[in-house]
Amino acid sequence: MSRTVPSHLHPVTIQPPVSHRPAAIPLAEALRRAEDERGHPAYVQDALAVDLAVASDEQVFGPQSTARADLPEPGPWAGQIAQAIIEVMSGLRPAPQVLRWTTPPVYAVIARRGALAARRRAAGTRSAARRAMVRTVHVSEPADGVAECSVVVSEGVRVRAMALRLAGQDGRWRVEALQIG
Template identity: 60%
Template sequence: MLSETESWVPDDLCAPRYVQDALAIDFDSMTDEQLFGERPTRRDDLPDPRVWAGHIAQGLVEVMAGARPAPQVLRWTTPEVYAVVARRAAVSARRGTGSTRRTVVRGVRVCEPADGVAEASAVVVDGGRVRALAFRLVGLDGRWRVEALQVG
């Protein structure tokens, strides 16, 4: 019971009021890549790597043969892989073989060594030659991206 001199005050009025202060994150010390960079994607959130590997393999060999413009695969490759593919396309263009030969992917094998990572190999028929293509796919921002490429 309260005496005549005491009065009741609700708890929310007695609590100290919140005063907005500076954020606890120091944006000056973070790079743009840390703030806005690509984010890894789990395998469950990516398309089937077997189907996708076949499509990107066909696109890559068509670019390298000079039958397709190199910028078409820019979004799906790292800058290093794109540089290799574009350089091979330029060589094909100088040789003038881009429109005369048909390059076809005949088979693709895929294994997934880690979550969000797929390694693929493809058998490619390039004119009259049979060649091999090996590449590593990494899931970033909800899509697969070619991170490494080896042409044999």
């Protein structure tokens, strides 16, 4: 016993898909349509021609050299950074305070010596050291944006020499080489 059920459904019609992309409007027609009420054509921004193939990522996004005219005087700055480096290396100052002013290889040496000095100080194997002080700074500028500094540091009766090579990067001096005698 089969029964027919009256259907209220209509037949399905399949239509071709509509193009997902509208037809391109010629530029002259678009400008004519975009004229304002005074009859002036609207501004249309064109593509910027940039050839990124000639520059590597390091040249575009890495540290940029800075000319000497755009940098502060190296003498006072070298004295301040030398004082900070001596304090980090003796364990009196945290190493991240000089991170911005040093290159990664120089920072690694300073941080390692600072951590060692802090462990010695915590273990009590070293008597209370006197704070080292920068006494004199001598600067030589062999090239534009480069300063080589010799610094005399005294710690009590002991006198030490420090040599810094500063390079102008991103508008500031950075220590890129360090020697302590």
